[in-house]
Amino acid sequence: MKKAYLRRQGFTLIELLVVITLIGVLAVAVLSALNPIEQINKGRDAAKRADSSQLLNALDRYFASNEKFPWNNYTGSTANYTTSVDLAFAGTADLVGVGVCSSGAITDANVTGAGTAGCTTNGYLINTQEVKAQFAKRSYFKSSALDADKMYLYKAVSEPSVSVCFIPASKATRDRAGGATSPLKDLNVTAGGIPTTIEICTVAPTAAEWADPTTACFVCIPEE
Numbered sequence: 001m002k003k004a005y006l007r008r009q010g011f012t013l014i015e016l017l018v019v020i021t022l023i024g025v026l027a028v029a030v031l032s033a034l035n036p037i038e039q040i041n042k043g044r045d046a047a048k049r050a051d052s053s054q055l056l057n058a059l060d061r062y063f064a065s066n067e068k069f070p071w072n073n074y075t076g077s078t079a080n081y082t083t084s085v086d087l088a089f090a091g092t093a094d095l096v097g098v099g100v101c102s103s104g105a106i107t108d109a110n111v112t113g114a115g116t117a118g119c120t121t122n123g124y125l126i127n128t129q130e131v132k133a134q135f136a137k138r139s140y141f142k143s144s145a146l147d148a149d150k151m152y153l154y155k156a157v158s159e160p161s162v163s164v165c166f167i168p169a170s171k172a173t174r175d176r177a178g179g180a181t182s183p184l185k186d187l188n189v190t191a192g193g194i195p196t197t198i199e200i201c202t203v204a205p206t207a208a209e210w211a212d213p214t215t216a217c218f219v220c221i222p223e224e
Contacts, residue, residue, distance in 0.1 A: 041169035045219070051138055052151060052164040052221040055093065055100075058130035059162050062099065069155070069162070070099025070124040089162070090195045093141055093151035099125035100136050140166070147193055147213050154187060154195040154220075163198055165218035167210065177217040178204030184217040 063069055071089050093100065101123045125131045135141075140150045152165045165187060168174055177184045180202060187195035191214060201217035209215035 038171055042172065044169050045166075045173055048140070048151070048166045049219065049221065051135075051140075052166060052219075054131065054135070055098075055125075055151070056162060056164045056221050058125050059099070061130050062125060062128060063160075065128070071095075071097030073097075073124060089153060089155040091153060092147075092193055093153060093164070094145070096123070098153060099123040100131070100141055101126075148211050148216065150193075150213075152187060152189065152193075152195050152213070152218065154198055156198075161222075163220045163222070165195070165198075165220040167213065167216045168219050173219065174204075174210060174217075177201045182217070183219075185220045187213075187218055187220075189213040 059069060069089065089097065091097070101121065122133060122136075126133050126136065139145055148167050150166075153162060154165065155162045163185075165185060168184070173184075176182055178201065180200065182201045184201040186197075186199045186201045186203075188197045188199070189195050193213065198220060205216050210217075
């Protein structure tokens with residue numbers, strides 16, 4: 001009697017190639033939908049928005065307790081530090097007058113070193129415990145940070161309110177630039193890094209312009 005041999009069941013080479021192709025197509029579709037780089041940029045924007053709010057609240061509390069802002073403690077020839085709350089303040093958050101650090105630039109070693117405060121000498125906001133010393137370790141408080149990564153502060157003449165602004169990284173936020181109703185702002189930043197006004201960002205920047213504070217648009221806290 002002849003033995004009957006059962007044919008082994010399995011996938012053919014063509015079937016395997018079809019399955020691999022389908023998996024590849026699905027993987028590309030999922031990655032396109034999730035866009036990991038965009039998710040990272042959204043996370044960075046969320047962190048900057050939270051830190052901007054924290055810095056703004058600290059400045060408000062300091063003003064409520066002292067009837068002046070940290071930069072009113074400094075005198076000098078620069079326009080950034082004034083002795084009157086009726087005068088303007090404009091500049092980046094790494095400036096001494098903001099109150100995070102009181103003297104000396106925040107160096108890379110200060111920021112990344114374990115157990116350091118992040119400042120050569122703590123500023124008024126840290127000394128009065130309006131913010132914790134660890135707050136100064138944020139990368140955008142470093143004087144060596146890229147201009148596009150820094151926070152920008154602006155206080156208009158005779159206005160008590162301060163705005164803390166940053167350039168968004170996520171495409172979703174950048175796409176909201178342009179038009180008369182855009183929530184993003186144009187600070188008209190000078191070549192020296194000083195904001196001069198806060199206006200609606202009516203013209204969307206190009207990819208190259210987003211990297212330059214003089215041409216980029218900003219998210220400003222408080223948001224209108």
